[in-house]
Amino acid sequence: MALRARSAELKNLRQANADLEDARRAALNLMEDAVESRRQVEELNRQLRVTAASDRFRAALADALRSLGDPVQIQAVACRVLAKHLAADRVSYADIHADGEAAVLPREFDAAALMAELRAGRTIVLPETGSEPSPVQQDSFIAVPLVKDGRLVAALCVSHCASPASAPQAIELVRETAERTWAAVERARAEEALRQSEERLRRLNDALEERIRERTSELAGANASLQLEVRERRAAENEIKALFTRLVSAQEDERRRIARDVHDQLGQQMTAVRINLEELQLRTDIDTPCAESVERTMRLAEELDHSIDFLAWELRPAALDHLGLPAALARLVGGWSERFQVRADYDTVGIDGVRLRSDVEANLYRLAQEALHNVYKHARATHVSVLLERRDHRLVLMVEDNGRGFAIDDGSPEAVPSLGLVSMRERAALVGGELTIESTPGFGTTVTVRVPTADADATSHGQCDEATHPHR
Amino acid sequence: MASVTKLRILIVDDHPLVREGLKRLINEQPDMLVAGEAGDGHEALRFAKQGMPDVALVDIWMPGLDGARVTQMITDACPQVKVIALTRHDDGGFVRKLLEAGATGYVLKQSALSELTRAVRAVAAGQQFVDASILGAVTPSQSNPAEPPAAPEAALSSQEQTVLRLVAAAYTLQEIATSLSIDLAEVLATRAAAMTKAGLATRTDVVRYAQACGWL
Numbered sequence: 097m098a099l100r101a102r103s104a105e106l107k108n109l110r111q112a113n114a115d116l117e118d119a120r121r122a123a124l125n126l127m128e129d130a131v132e133s134r135r136q137v138e139e140l141n142r143q144l145r146v147t148a149a150s151d152r153f154r155a156a157l158a159d160a161l162r163s164l165g166d167p168v169q170i171q172a173v174a175c176r177v178l179a180k181h182l183a184a185d186r187v188s189y190a191d192i193h194a195d196g197e198a199a200v201l202p203r204e205f206d207a208a209a210l211m212a213e214l215r216a217g218r219t220i221v222l223p224e225t226g227s228e229p230s231p232v233q234q235d236s237f238i239a240v241p242l243v244k245d246g247r248l249v250a251a252l253c254v255s256h257c258a259s260p261a262s263a264p265q266a267i268e269l270v271r272e273t274a275e276r277t278w279a280a281v282e283r284a285r286a287e288e289a290l291r292q293s294e295e296r297l298r299r300l301n302d303a304l305e306e307r308i309r310e311r312t313s314e315l316a317g318a319n320a321s322l323q324l325e326v327r328e329r330r331a332a333e334n335e336i337k338a339l340f341t342r343l344v345s346a347q348e349d350e351r352r353r354i355a356r357d358v359h360d361q362l363g364q365q366m367t368a369v370r371i372n373l374e375e376l377q378l379r380t381d382i383d384t385p386c387a388e389s390v391e392r393t394m395r396l397a398e399e400l401d402h403s404i405d406f407l408a409w410e411l412r413p414a415a416l417d418h419l420g421l422p423a424a425l426a427r428l429v430g431g432w433s434e435r436f437q438v439r440a441d442y443d444t445v446g447i448d449g450v451r452l453r454s455d456v457e458a459n460l461y462r463l464a465q466e467a468l469h470n471v472y473k474h475a476r477a478t479h480v481s482v483l484l485e486r487r488d489h490r491l492v493l494m495v496e497d498n499g500r501g502f503a504i505d506d507g508s509p510e511a512v513p514s515l516g517l518v519s520m521r522e523r524a525a526l527v528g529g530e531l532t533i534e535s536t537p538g539f540g541t542t543v544t545v546r547v548p549t550a551d552a553d554a555t556s557h558g559q560c561d562e563a564t565h566p567h568r
Numbered sequence: 569m570a571s572v573t574k575l576r577i578l579i580v581d582d583h584p585l586v587r588e589g590l591k592r593l594i595n596e597q598p599d600m601l602v603a604g605e606a607g608d609g610h611e612a613l614r615f616a617k618q619g620m621p622d623v624a625l626v627d628i629w630m631p632g633l634d635g636a637r638v639t640q641m642i643t644d645a646c647p648q649v650k651v652i653a654l655t656r657h658d659d660g661g662f663v664r665k666l667l668e669a670g671a672t673g674y675v676l677k678q679s680a681l682s683e684l685t686r687a688v689r690a691v692a693a694g695q696q697f698v699d700a701s702i703l704g705a706v707t708p709s710q711s712n713p714a715e716p717p718a719a720p721e722a723a724l725s726s727q728e729q730t731v732l733r734l735v736a737a738a739y740t741l742q743e744i745a746t747s748l749s750i751d752l753a754e755v756l757a758t759r760a761a762a763m764t765k766a767g768l769a770t771r772t773d774v775v776r777y778a779q780a781c782g783w784l
Binding site for chain 2: 105274350359363364365367368370405420426427441442445480485492532534542
């Protein structure tokens with residue numbers, strides 16, 4: 097019984113011992129958990145600190161680079177900020193040029209091997225001397241390659257002494273810095289390029305504006321000289337017109353003077369001769385040879401008298417000065433019709449009681465004379481109408497025939513002689529008038545001269561003096 | 569046989585040769601006497617007032633006062649003096665001008681003396697006398713008056729009428745074509761048709777026709 101009791105007791109003891117052992121193990125586990133948790137917290141705290149430091153670094157780097165525009169300065173500042181953050185001895189940013197072979201490296205590395213690694217895009221991490229043998233390397237070293245479009249463009253190298261260089265955060269930070277520096281440099285270069293192209297553009301623009309100014313000034317000069325030329329030409333034309341006007345007016349004056357001399361002197365002397373002949377006839381016995389002779393002489397004198405009249409009229413019809421254009425035209429048309437045996441009618445409308453300028457009258461008279469002459473020479477007409485109408489603010493002279501006509505501007509020698517037409521146009525223009533010619537083969541020809549009444553009507557007594565006081 | 573009272577003649581001419589010739593010829597006439605001569609208008613007026621001539625022969629183209637003015641002054645101052653314009657100008661316009669100025673006779677120097685003596689006797693008898701050779705020239709416009717159209721406008725289409733109006737108003741064919749918006753050939757055809765219908769041959773005929781129709 098005692099044995100059974102002991103064995104029961106022993107069993108209890110063993111049980112108790114086992115429980116204790118479990119408890120101890122549980123306690124140990126708890127301790128381990130606590131230690132682990134504490135370690136985790138510390139690690140988290142450390143990571144937080146690192147992250148915070150990294151954030152501060154990023155902010156500092158961004159601040160430092162923001163205002164910079166010079167690639168070399170960007171690289172130097174980025175290196176300084178990174179060196180401070182990592183407490184590194186030396187940080188170098190090396191541009192690798194396209195030709196690639198001459199990479200500038202901060203210290204005396206096994207350059208070829210290093211370049212090969214970098215070209216392959218691999219980050220180079222060398223731990224501190226001591227943990228691993230190295231022929232040259234003294235400190236820890238990180239080199240981060242920057243590969244863009246498959247090409248190594250730069251490397252950021254950090255020689256380190258303080259914190260463990262191989263820490264992934266540090267490597268990441270170096271890589272990030274390299275990227276940012278590169279981006280900042282690229283931006284700066286792009287801005288520089290932009291600035292330069294803008295500068296070029298500005299210079300180009302300036303040059304262009306300068307050329308435009310020069311050209312504008314040249315043009316202004318040319319324009320001014322052209323205008324001067326135009327003015328001179330206009331002045332010359334006006335002078336020619338004035339000369340022509342004076343010439344025509346002098347010609348008319350001269351004709352008037354000669355006509356008057358012929359009519360007055362020669363005519364009066366002729367009258368005297370004829371009176372004497374009449375006297376002689378009265379004193380001569382009829383039916384004698386002498387009487388016949390006197391008779392013949394009287395007929396000759398009469399013919400001579402008519403010739404004198406005709407000559408004077410041809411030179412300048414006295415009617416033009418004393419009676420005006422309508423009367424002179426009536427006489428002209430009548431005389432022409434009689435002389436060339438072609439029916440010619442003359443009529444006026446709206447002209448009664450209107451005084452016309454004497455130069456307008458003279459020129460229209462000469463134009464009618466010329467037009468009738470052309471009808472006689474070229475038209476083979478059987479009817480001619482001469483019309484002088486004043487209506488609708490214009491004075492119109494028309495000479496219209498029913499002759500064979502001609503094709504205007506056909507250039508044929510059969511056409512109305514152009515020279516005559518040119519001088520007729522000029523004559524019309526002298527008094528502000530316009531001459532038009534209409535002709536159709538088989539339908540006759542119409543010569544029309546139109547003068548604005550403003551130019552044609554006599555406005556002051558001065559213009560009529562010549563007509564009313566021919567002898568002055 | 570009582571001596572007839574001779575007509576007293578004043579000769580006004582600036583040409584002495586003409587005056588002398590005329591004087592001799594006139595004095596040959598049994599019923600005429602040259603009572604005075606004058607070389608210009610003022611002399612003529614003076615003599616007309618003092619010499620009491622019956623007839624003054626006045627050259628219409630003289631220096632200073634011209635014949636028309638002299639004629640007017642003489643007839644104003646001495647209405648009983650008859651003035652005959654004696655001139656070389658055979659233009660109807662001059663004839664009208666001188667007759668308006670008061671002359672009752674108009675004789676050309678180119679005519680025979682008999683024309684002058686007939687004129688002197690005619691005006692002295694109170695008649696008007698115009699040289700026979702210019703009678704036709706005085707009234708040429710009246711000799712061919714526009715005959716009033718028998719049935720004005722009736723036969724003409726409105727386009728023909730319009731074309732004739734514009735022809736009469738001295739518009740050129742081109743102007744007519746432009747204003748009616750038709751071509752030149754149509755203007756020619758329309759004008760020809762209208763003139764044929766109205767019996768007109770020339771533009772002056774058209775003008776007279778238009779005047780008779782009251783278009784102008």
